[in-house]
Amino acid sequence: MSSAYSTLVEKFRQLSRLDHAMTFLQWDQLVMMPPGGNQSRAEAIAELASMRHEMLISPEIGELLQQAENQVVEAPEKRSLVEMKREWQQAVCLPASLVKAQSLAGSTCEHGWRSQRKDNDWSGFLNNFKEVAQLAREEAKLRQEVEPEKFATPYDALLDLYCTGDSSAFIQEVFTGLKAELPALLGEVLERQHASADLTGSYPIEAQKHLNEKLMSCLGFDFSAGRLDVSMHPFSTGDRGDQRITTRFRDTDFADALTSTAHETGHASYEAGLPLEWDDLPVGQARNMCIHESQSLLFEKQIFLSRPFLRFFTPAIHNLLPESKRFDADQVWRACIKVQPSFIRVEADELTYPLHVILRFEIERELINGTIEPKDIPELWNMKMQKYLGLSTEGNYRDGCLQDIHWTDGSFGYFPSYTLGAINGAQLFATIRKERPDWQDLVVKGDVGFIRDWLREKIWSKGSTMDSQQIMAAATGEGTHPRHFLAHIRARYLENSY
Amino acid sequence: MSSAYSTLVEKFRQLSRLDHAMTFLQWDQLVMMPPGGNQSRAEAIAELASMRHEMLISPEIGELLQQAENQVVEAPEKRSLVEMKREWQQAVCLPASLVKAQSLAGSTCEHGWRSQRKDNDWSGFLNNFKEVAQLAREEAKLRQEVEPEKFATPYDALLDLYCTGDSSAFIQEVFTGLKAELPALLGEVLERQHASADLTGSYPIEAQKHLNEKLMSCLGFDFSAGRLDVSMHPFSTGDRGDQRITTRFRDTDFADALTSTAHETGHASYEAGLPLEWDDLPVGQARNMCIHESQSLLFEKQIFLSRPFLRFFTPAIHNLLPESKRFDADQVWRACIKVQPSFIRVEADELTYPLHVILRFEIERELINGTIEPKDIPELWNMKMQKYLGLSTEGNYRDGCLQDIHWTDGSFGYFPSYTLGAINGAQLFATIRKERPDWQDLVVKGDVGFIRDWLREKIWSKGSTMDSQQIMAAATGEGTHPRHFLAHIRARYLENSY
Incomplete structure (x- = not known):
């Protein structure tokens, strides 16, 4: 590895650790945080985002990219460099005044x-x-x-x-x-x-939570490296070894949460x-x-x-949500x-x-x-x-x-x-x-x-x-x-x- | 405010936003995180701690403190400066080699x-x-x-x-x-x-959770600005508007969790x-x-x-944990x-x-x-x-x-x-x-x-x-x-x- 490239690797690893922090602070904000935490959380995330942006657009990174481009010839590092440069370019090409006006x-x-x-x-x-x-x-x-x-x-x-x-x-x-x-x-x-x-009926939330976890296990989700929680809008986020997905439950319907959980499990599987x-x-x-x-x-x-998967999975639905046995x-x-x-x-x-x-x-x-x-x-x-x-x-x-x-x-x-x-x-x-x-x-x-x-x-x-x-x-x-x-x-x- | 002092205020606010991030990443680590997240979380927290340390011990802060000490004469800012200097001194006085060897x-x-x-x-x-x-x-x-x-x-x-x-x-x-x-x-x-x-008996965990939340409310805890969760060892942490306390439950005992919850509610009330x-x-x-x-x-x-508080609160224990009515x-x-x-x-x-x-x-x-x-x-x-x-x-x-x-x-x-x-x-x-x-x-x-x-x-x-x-x-x-x-x-x- 060229020395410019390995310095870049260190820099981008630092950026990714700031990403890790923002990822889980945002997850917490949407899933766990009481309303009183809004202001201090918003300030902390804005500070991290600004530190990350400053680190990324620093002249040093631009110079290192230029040096590394002249030094790196091997395929995998060359590709890595291309993606580093893409991220850097996407950040440096906008003046701060435009970003602020847009925000x-x-x-x-x-x-x-x-x-x-x-x-x-x-x-x-x-x-x-x-x-x-x-x-x-x-x-x-x-x-x-x-x-x-x-x-x-x-x-x-x-x-x-x-x-x-x-x-x-x-x-x-x-x-x-x-x-x-x-x-x-x-x-x-x-x-x-x-x-x-x-399919409307009465489907207790607690049982639905178990059912959705069961679906995730059936789809290969690893609960030693992830969680399912509840949020207003379902989403998926995380970092290496820790994929977090969310869903939402209505006690009159089971299909919506299951469908959304399957969807987010796909996102999480890719990331994992x-x-x-x-x-x-x-x-x-x-x-x-x-x-x-x-x-x-x-x-x-x-x-x-x-059809085949729902033939496999419907008995689990019947089992945890007895009212669904009508279907x-x-x-x-x-x-x-x-x-x-x-x-x-x-x-x-x-x-x-x-x-x-x-x-x-x-x-x-x-x-x-x-x-x-x-x-x-x-x-x-x-x-x-x-x-x-x-x-x-x-x-x-x-x-x-x-x-x-x-x-x-x-x-x-x-x-x-x-x-x-x-x-x-x-x-x-x-x-x-x-x-x-x-x-x-x-x-x-x-x-x-x-x-x-x-x-x-x-x-x-x-x-x-x-x-x-x-x-x-x-x-x-x-x-x-x-x-x-x-x-x-x-x-x-x-x-x-x- | 002197300009050196107000620059210091900005710097210490930045440090406190990094503290916010570390606080909630650590809470998550002990309360929510699946085991798979250990390595990426440890790396992220170490990075933030190192960034915070570097910011705090930068020569700029030392110079600003010196300038501000000559400029600030009013009481509240002077006191604020003393506490800034204490934190700075505690950080700069140890060589990095010693800190690393200790770690x-x-x-x-x-x-x-x-x-x-x-x-x-x-x-x-x-x-x-x-x-x-x-x-x-x-x-x-x-x-x-x-x-x-x-x-x-x-x-x-x-x-x-x-x-x-x-x-x-x-x-x-x-x-x-x-x-x-x-x-x-x-x-x-x-x-x-x-x-x-x-007091040994059979006390369902879910009912104990409600009981502990009730105790917190009785003690003045504001759930719009905080949470109660479960962790291996009870602790209390948080930031403005968001106090997080934890406890642990055993299904044979109710006194231990309540006592610990009261303790952590005291810590959280001080912080809030x-x-x-x-x-x-x-x-x-x-x-x-x-x-x-x-x-x-x-x-x-x-x-x-x-004695008077337990006379007040025991009916709530009886109500949520029927087996406790023997006492x-x-x-x-x-x-x-x-x-x-x-x-x-x-x-x-x-x-x-x-x-x-x-x-x-x-x-x-x-x-x-x-x-x-x-x-x-x-x-x-x-x-x-x-x-x-x-x-x-x-x-x-x-x-x-x-x-x-x-x-x-x-x-x-x-x-x-x-x-x-x-x-x-x-x-x-x-x-x-x-x-x-x-x-x-x-x-x-x-x-x-x-x-x-x-x-x-x-x-x-x-x-x-x-x-x-x-x-x-x-x-x-x-x-x-x-x-x-x-x-x-x-x-x-x-x-x-x-």
């Missing part, structure tokens, strides 16, 4: 949105949102200027923060493939869908399986949100919500995968969800690239909702363009990862099914170890040592392609096969 | 002790302990050299880390007053003590009542461990274990305050506890000042145990000089704070009793607000704006004096009055 405008807009959404107040929201959008455009331009040959449009530079490596042109191509078939498929599924049972030899370095981190979401959706949609495994399965077009993305089924995402991708792309203005959003939203899902949001901002938190603080470029994740997940699982034609015989017995082993080898252990499309191609024989997702939808919803 | 020797000795204690292996322990003691002597000399006019002996310099402001000569005088009466008092109490009930205007600065912190322990022991011994309030009280000489400090009652502490104080003082050697400890221990408690530890190292963890990592000077705390607590409560002769009428109704108000005004809100003996004198009319503790023992154990 302020974002807080104001998000704060206002919480009541404006309830009040269906688009014009009030627009007042604050204009500045958020303007600052995001500035951010996008500055990020684009760092690597103009890589980012074809300003939006591509924002996209790269979440969908690292996948360009907007590529994503558009993938989404075009989906759009060409999904609306018609939706009509067909709705026509042929059986009526499904209403990252390459130990690159631990604490950028190259050892999860590749991007499109891969991350592919793991959570694979666990949720491809494993947990599969057999296939009734539970059908109720959980019911397709129903609706206004709200987070409540959407797996067939309509991509249409919600494509709509947002198309709008935010134009917004950041400057071909539409914030005021144009509601009309475009309504038009696309009618076209993709047959629903009108005219005048209904609450259930339309005001429903998501993402844009309020300027997180543009995040939405596509949900659907790229769904496609990647379906594509990875299609390969697994092909390699293990007996997969249903295994899963119906609760054996998912072969799936975990495959994912560990092909995805988790790769960290960021390859680009996401290289990872997909090495694992499945090709880059992200919508045909696998569409095949999955047909098999599950038209052929009822799994 | 290594301490870990080795503590690790070995865990099995050597079980094996009664004094000579194995001695092998490791010699170096710990030698390094502690070096530390003591270096600390003494900083302020030779303040520290009469090397041991005084270590004592100052925990009993800040109380010299070893002063403590010896106080302890001499106790020693003169306690052994005889013990004999008298043992002779006249009634037989007490055996510290002066907001000095928040995040050294002068706003708890004065020292002798005052801290006075608050926990006042809550435990003077309030919770008082009336006075039976619970007598069982909880039973006096019984024993080998083990942590299991000792309030009458014999000081004798365990005095023994340790006398031995560690001589050890650090160099008038005895580590090899002399077992003989001295046995001699003093026979003299103070009538028990022989000859050849029984396990229940003698190997029982405590404190010395294994070089924490000399801590033990006296337990008994100074007990004396201070009794002295403070004697003043409260004098000012409120109707105290039993209030406490028997569960009213402890007048006690909290008094403590807030006299102790909590003072932070470190005064020396501990000034605080005691302002609150009670004199510095720490053993007569109040002895009077409390006589009143409770010979006169059965409360």
